[in-house]
Amino acid sequence: xxxxxxxxxxxxxxxxxxxxxxxxxxxxxxxxxxxxxxxxxxxxxxxxxxxxxxxxxxxxxxxxxxxxxxxxxxxxxxxxxxxxxxxxxxxxxxxxxxxxxxxxxxxxxxxxxxxxxxxxxxxxxxxxxxxxxxxxxxxxxxxxxxxxxxxxxxxxxxxxxx
Amino acid sequence: xxxxxxxxxxxxxxxxxxxxxxxxxxxxxxxxxxxxxxxxxxxxxxxxxxxxxxxxxxxxxxxxxxxxxxxxxxxxxxxxxxxxxxxxxxxxxx
Numbered sequence: 001x002x003x004x005x006x007x008x009x010x011x012x013x014x015x016x017x018x019x020x021x022x023x024x025x026x027x028x029x030x031x032x033x034x035x036x037x038x039x040x041x042x043x044x045x046x047x048x049x050x051x052x053x054x055x056x057x058x059x060x061x062x063x064x065x066x067x068x069x070x071x072x073x074x075x076x077x078x079x080x081x082x083x084x085x086x087x088x089x090x091x092x093x094x095x096x097x098x099x100x101x102x103x104x105x106x107x108x109x110x111x112x113x114x115x116x117x118x119x120x121x122x123x124x125x126x127x128x129x130x131x132x133x134x135x136x137x138x139x140x141x142x143x144x145x146x147x148x149x150x151x152x153x154x155x156x157x158x159x160x161x162x
Numbered sequence: 163x164x165x166x167x168x169x170x171x172x173x174x175x176x177x178x179x180x181x182x183x184x185x186x187x188x189x190x191x192x193x194x195x196x197x198x199x200x201x202x203x204x205x206x207x208x209x210x211x212x213x214x215x216x217x218x219x220x221x222x223x224x225x226x227x228x229x230x231x232x233x234x235x236x237x238x239x240x241x242x243x244x245x246x247x248x249x250x251x252x253x254x255x256x
Contacts, residue, residue, distance in 0.1 A: 131224065133236050136221065
């Protein structure tokens with residue numbers, strides 16, 4: 001049994017030597033292998049800064065992703081987390097701590113509602129039937145709380161178009 | 163009291179209107195000048211006062227109505243024109 005193992009080992013050694021071209025080849029291959037593993041354990045991260053301030057920015061970003069995805073190599077890099085996207089300064093979400101949204105379906109939006117929304121840094125999505133008081137609108141403008149009235153596309157900060 | 167702003171709150175239901183009126187006069191230095199009932203349960207309360215007071219009052223009124231009934235609409239008119247008083251009894255002397 002042990003002789004069989006020995007034979008097998010020498011056979012494999014020989015085969016490897018043939019395949020890699022001498023003992024130097026083995027060492028070289030081993031080196032190449034180790035450098036490869038080093039690379040895979042510490043992948044070079046590429047950080048791309050994205051600024052999402054408006055709907056146009058989002059559309060542009062999506063187009064950029066689609067362009068990048070056509071190349072299999074970059075697509076793989078994105079999947080592996082080697083290509084990372086970071087929110088830039090001009091981003092809406094980055095200017096606040098939290099960019100959650102609060103939906104209000106019925107009743108009224110008053111000053112206290114706005115103050116609560118400002119504390120959590122969230123955007124208000126307001127149904128059509130909901131009344132936004134004048135004071136709430138003023139406060140929203142002061143605190144920079146965005147009120148989005150449902151069924152309307154473009155809104156200005158703190159203002160509600162009726 | 164100078165009345166350089168007009169505040170209006172319209173509710174569905176009489177009880178909500180009373181609650182709104184009470185909350186408004188308690189919240190700020192305003193006076194109630196009119197109560198309009200246009201039918202279908204719609205009741206509007208009109209107040210006058212300084213712009214800031216009227217804004218604060220209508221906000222408090224809206225908050226109160228939120229608890230009791232249904233708020234239909236709310237509006238503040240800063241410096242209403244005197245002409246309004248001819249046909250809408252919303253002035254201080256109305």
